[in-house]
Amino acid sequence: MRVSLKTWVVLALAGLTAAAPSVHTVKVKETTRVPRGWTKRDKAPRDLLIDLRIAIPQSNFPALEQHLWEISDPFNERYGAHLSHEEVNELIAPHPESVGAVDAWLAEHGLTEADIARSPAGDWVKVRVPVGKVENMLDATYHVYEHADGSTLVRTTSYGLPEHLHAHVEFIQPTTLFSRFRPNKATFHFSQAVSAAPAEENAPAISVPSASGGSVDASCNTNITVTCLKQLYNAVGYTPLANTGNQVAATGYLEEFASFSDLQLFFKSQVPAAVNSSFNVISINGGLNNQTEPGGEANLDTQFLFGITHPIPATFFTTGGRPPFIPDIGSTENTNEPYLDWLDFILNTPHPPQTISTSYADDEQTVPVNFAQRVCQGFAQLGAKGVSLTFSSGDGGVGDGDPDPATQECITNDGRNKTEFLPLFPPSCPFVTAVGGTIHVPETAVDFSGGGFSNVFDRPLFQAVAVPEFLEKLAPGTFKGLFNPNGRAIPDVAAQADNFLVFIDGEEFHIGGTSAAAPTFAGFVSLLNDARIRAGKSSLGFLNPLIYSIGLVHTGAFNDITTGNNPGCGTEGFNATAGWDPVTGFGTPNFGILKEIVLALP
Known part of the structure; x- marks a missing residue:
């Protein structure tokens, strides 16, 4: 059949139209x-x-x-009736x-x-x-x-x-x-450890009524160990099981690798019963765990989290990709989105670990609001499945996460160039538990403990009583215009955050930062999960409604920190006070009392 020129043109144009966007x-x-x-x-x-x-x-x-x-x-x-992945x-x-x-x-x-x-x-x-x-x-x-x-x-x-x-x-x-999503590690507190002085070793124990046996070793004032934490937080003598289905995990990014050999040195020094045990490594997006390049952050997280929880099965998530991307070296892939890769993975995991600790964050204002809200909804999904998420609250006090007050800017990025306190994200998400820091025995707030109020997320219902009570204690006009009094307040709780003895590349060091507080608190959460699961109950899951309910009505379940403050942005920051405060939250855990409370729940 012959096709006229006009018909051919019409058909050809129709084909081009169908092929083009x-x-x-x-x-x-x-x-x-x-x-x-x-x-x-x-x-x-x-x-x-x-x-x-x-x-x-x-x-x-x-x-x-x-x-x-x-x-x-x-x-x-319905408490504890977690939803399935499906x-x-x-x-x-x-x-x-x-x-x-x-x-x-x-x-x-x-x-x-x-x-x-x-x-x-x-x-x-x-x-x-x-x-x-x-x-x-x-x-x-x-x-x-x-x-x-x-x-x-x-x-x-x-x-x-x-x-x-x-x-x-x-x-x-x-x-x-x-967002750069960097570790919440106060690197200026990173220093090689020295042995305790003989006078300190022979010093009498420090009286702490809430601690196991009512006292804590004097050495814990300068060298934090697993034993110190179990004494201080009333968990001496509690041994979890390895076969209940309970799991615990730490996350690693930016080529922070966790050393197996350093872990053995740590166990030999602090947790002898754990020697020759280890952790599983799950690689995401090609994440490595290079044993020739141990990282201080990764070693801190794994040694203390897994030392507290031994023998609960442990996992280290190592996620590939890190800045900087250098386009002139022939790279053809942009690999600096590691946090999104981890979130993709964990949301796609039907049975994730019941407790996951993360010590990385960034300034909330560098994260687009819609992105922050959607990521926060992802954390809600994990909570609904029975996962407890702890995040370190930051090491800049009320400032922008920069632990050096001299270089903190505390200026908004929205064109106003306004001086404001700058909280971190993800700790500002209401569906995670933000962990601030303490120091010394008896405990006081550590001065770098991140805290404040979100500019993205409104105050959640579980803070409807505790946070207004704190705000009412502030003198009229205190920090007026520097923070959002109606925002989600952080932190929720706290734990020791300085002078942690860790092993890195075969040597013993001190490390400080709320990077230490988050895995510490997570460790005791995992022990509480062990107690509940052994009793035939569910894991704790999303913690904050429980924390605020306990904090308001159960005296002694948290060790209330009432001294110290968190300076930043050229101010002295907030003060730790009786009850909840934006430096240490409700305080540090008393495992013994918390265990009895959670075992009494459905």
């Missing part, structure tokens, strides 16, 4: 200012591969949140219309189902695409940004989407996220 009105989805400390460098290489993560709105998160409040409330008849996924699955809209948009840009990775619930979509394609998809321009500390990120300060997609996409990253 549809024409949609593109509207800016998100913009950001470049945070202080970052400098824009060259344009990002167009062939650089980026794992583009697309957050699709969760259809019924309010229902999941309601479940979480009920199963975490010790006064609710039940959680069903509640957060996105609406089919949103999934279809996003899939159609990806298809318009030549991406097929084979190119797409989805979370089990379908609320996250990930595609690996080169910068050049991302710029076309998002109407954006990516550059390499360098921080004053030498770290670099590939980012854009603005991106857009077809207008019809805005209702179906919460956000896309990496785009405007300038």
